[in-house]
Amino acid sequence: MQVTDFLVLLVEDDPDHVLLIQRAFGKANLVNPLRVVRDGEDAVAYLAGTGPYSDRSRHPLPSLILLDLKLPRKSGLEVLAWLRGEPQVKFIPVVVLSSSSEGPDVEKAYALGVNSYLVKPVNFGDLLEMVKSIGMYWLILNRNADGPAPPSLPKKPA
Numbered sequence: 001m002q003v004t005d006f007l008v009l010l011v012e013d014d015p016d017h018v019l020l021i022q023r024a025f026g027k028a029n030l031v032n033p034l035r036v037v038r039d040g041e042d043a044v045a046y047l048a049g050t051g052p053y054s055d056r057s058r059h060p061l062p063s064l065i066l067l068d069l070k071l072p073r074k075s076g077l078e079v080l081a082w083l084r085g086e087p088q089v090k091f092i093p094v095v096v097l098s099s100s101s102e103g104p105d106v107e108k109a110y111a112l113g114v115n116s117y118l119v120k121p122v123n124f125g126d127l128l129e130m131v132k133s134i135g136m137y138w139l140i141l142n143r144n145a146d147g148p149a150p151p152s153l154p155k156k157p158a
Helices: 017-027 040-048 074-083 103-111 126-143
Strands: 008-013 034-037 064-067 094-098 118-119
Touching: 008 017, 008 103, 017 034, 017 126, 034 040, 034 064, 040 064, 040 074, 064 074, 064 126, 074 103, 103 118, 118 126
Parallel strands: 008 034, 008 064, 064 094, 094 118
Antiparallel strands: none
């Protein structure tokens, strides 16, 4: 597998935030494809492979989801709840990338199974550093649950 096989799905409705995150991916030299959906219903459709996202060769499952909480049509928390209940996609790592640092939002996200919760930095330099860290940890160092079990761990029965 190549690094470019690890697609990132960005679920973000604010066009300015999308542009900044895309720019940060470029400046961080992350070659991973970054796909964008702009609301919670499109996120579910993409992950379920339905509607305009039914062709998995054009819309492959992501290796990482960057999820905003405040989304139209279905909130990020609703997307996360749906995702964690779906056997085909429930193990995809999800990083909440939100403007909210409110305790209840953070607690709800972790209660629903988010892997990480990050507050969007205001400064582009800080966003760039955050994106570099996301790339290093989630796309290079982290081992996702969908791969084969390491030799030292028993495989779980199906």
